[in-house]
Amino acid sequence: MADLQDDLNTPVEARGPANQAPPAIEARGPGQGPAAATPSQPDTTAAHDLLARHPVADGYCGLPQVLRTLPWYDLELGESSVEVDLPRLRAGGTGAQLWAPHVAPDAPVTTALEQLDLITNVVARHPEDLRLARCVSDTTDARAHGRIAVLIGPAPATATADSLGTLRCLHALGLIALTLTGTSWTSGDEGLTRFGEEVVREMNRLGMLIDLTGASPATATRAFAVSKAPAVMTRSGAHALNHHPDNVPDELLTALGENAGLCLVPCSADRTGPALADVADHVDHVRRVAGPESVGLSGTYDTGDAHPEHLTDAAGYPALIAELQSRGWPDTDLALLTWGNVQRVLRSTEFVSRAARQRRGPSTATPDLDS
Helix, strand or coil: CHHHHHHHCCCHHHCCCCCCCCHHHCCCECCECCCCCECCECCCHHHHHHHHHCCEEEEEECHHHHHCCCCCCCCCCCCCCCCCCHHHHHHCCEEEEEECCCCCCCCHHHHHHHHHHHHHHHHHCCCCCEEECCCHHHHHHHHHCCCEEEEECCEEHHHHCCCHHHHHHHHHCCECEEECCCCCCCCCCCCCCHHHHHHHHHHHHHCCEEECCCCCHHHHHHHHHHCCCCCEECCCCECCCCCCCCCECHHHHHHHHHCCCEEEEECCCCCCCCCHHHHHHHHHHHHHHHCHHHEEEECCECCCCCCCCCCCCHHHHHHHHHHHHHCCCCHHHHHHHHHHHHHHHHHHHHHHHHHHHHHCCCCCCCHHHHC
16 A cells, blocks of 8 residues: 555645646646536546546557557647547546557567657657656656656567567567567467466566466466566456456456456457446456456557547546546545556566566577477
């Protein structure tokens, strides 16, 4: 609960001048304040107040893939071609966001490098609004100075081309999360191979988040056993409520909670349902099965997914928080959901990395280890 206590004492810098709304939820648009209740829209006044103190750490955004196809865009003034831009991030109360690089199957390393370069340059173009973050201290500092932290990841495991040296290079350029699916060492009923286990250990040493979205139960179970750091699922709902293949069955949610991991519930019509209440149902379910310290939020914006009503873009989070408040969620659990749980996982991963670097150097393992 140390993370929550830190959040309850929001730095003065994050509030701005006296009587000014915090930057994380400044304006909903010219001349607009927090949305009042209408017949079709929930009252989000209390939700905005909570997000001013505990902004959303959004677990997955596909914006980099969309921007690579746009010859011109303006994230500062608002961009109709995307679901995430600076005005909507502010209106939605977002304090941090994971930007997922797009990786093409025919040129995984090249496209991963191009996407890391694009993300770095986009963040550099907006120094007053965005800050590139690699660890928990970066996200905390960005929030304290009214900026939105951008973390690079997750990338699919294919981006490494089965090379730990490539993994280290991508991490050195800012990649902080990898999704363990789609390779010869992560697929099948056997779970992780010996080389796959070595990838997990190397990610622990580097301080990278292990994303198990879409991983087989055998792979996830083995990753829990091998990793010293908590694993995450960056865009997974509850399989008990929706049988999407990326959603998590209850037995894995229980194991995730027991291993201090984190399931980030997506705002996706396919994965959770077409209504805002459907997303809230998944959040409720994950909280009940895995525990309040193992549930977070993931917009999955700019991924091509359809989104539930009131959650069609990054400005929609206050409506979801208002729905959870109406269901009796205490502020302590909401603070964990929006900000605290992601911060805890980042901090734990960083601590594991420091200890691992003292025990071992860079691994030289190759897929031949499985021969």
